[in-house]
Amino acid sequence: MIxxxxxxxxxxxxxxxxxxGFKKNSVNLVVGNAGSGKTTLAMQYLVDGLKKGxxxxxxxxxxxxxxxxxxxxxxxxxxxxxxxxGLLKFLEYTPEQVRSLVSxxxxxxxVLVSQMNAKRIVVDSISSFSMLFINEITKRESSxxxxxxxxxxxxxxxxxxQASDVNADEIESDFAFEVDSIIALHHFxxxxxxxxxxxxxxxxxxxxxxxxxxxxxxxxxITVEPNKIVSK
Numbered sequence: 001m002i003x004x005x006x007x008x009x010x011x012x013x014x015x016x017x018x019x020x021g022f023k024k025n026s027v028n029l030v031v032g033n034a035g036s037g038k039t040t041l042a043m044q045y046l047v048d049g050l051k052k053g054x055x056x057x058x059x060x061x062x063x064x065x066x067x068x069x070x071x072x073x074x075x076x077x078x079x080x081x082x083x084x085x086g087l088l089k090f091l092e093y094t095p096e097q098v099r100s101l102v103s104x105x106x107x108x109x110x111v112l113v114s115q116m117n118a119k120r121i122v123v124d125s126i127s128s129f130s131m132l133f134i135n136e137i138t139k140r141e142s143s144x145x146x147x148x149x150x151x152x153x154x155x156x157x158x159x160x161x162q163a164s165d166v167n168a169d170e171i172e173s174d175f176a177f178e179v180d181s182i183i184a185l186h187h188f189x190x191x192x193x194x195x196x197x198x199x200x201x202x203x204x205x206x207x208x209x210x211x212x213x214x215x216x217x218x219x220x221x222i223t224v225e226p227n228k229i230v231s232k
Contacts, residue, residue: 010047182200
């Protein structure tokens, strides 16, 4: 049964705290300010699946493929190799193109997911998509339409979203009730130096740690120290 199945986040110490990872077929939002590590966490999630032979799709509105692949090569993530193997597809879309795909019930993306048998999908960032809509009702309808596509495909999705540290508890209110989990990444200055932290704000059907945990970015990606609590 899907109900209790889990999909690894790519961060083993986090998985141990949340019953093994994200719920299968769930929609998960990762938010934070610029430079907090949102894109890194999203790609780390995909790479976790790629290493297990699970195909994944990365949809971006802002990132350049060559630059991103080059940056992540520093972590030992061989994204070009996974792409050649047919396990990874990197798609540079405009928000308008995604809106059209949603209205078409998936369109060409529906075919691609089926051909690849994709299990994981990333949208970087959902904030760019939401900016298309002036009317709150159409924004919510289109977002729900996108989330329904993920469910139809049987994919576990990670979305990134922009948020300031100041409003960390109110981040992405447009999607807060629709998504299954929200992870906040914090990047702030304290006592003259930069600190990183990770906080799980919400995860349906899962007991979560009620603390803000120390986070780092090493030569292998994002790391978290659950026993080291961070305060601003």
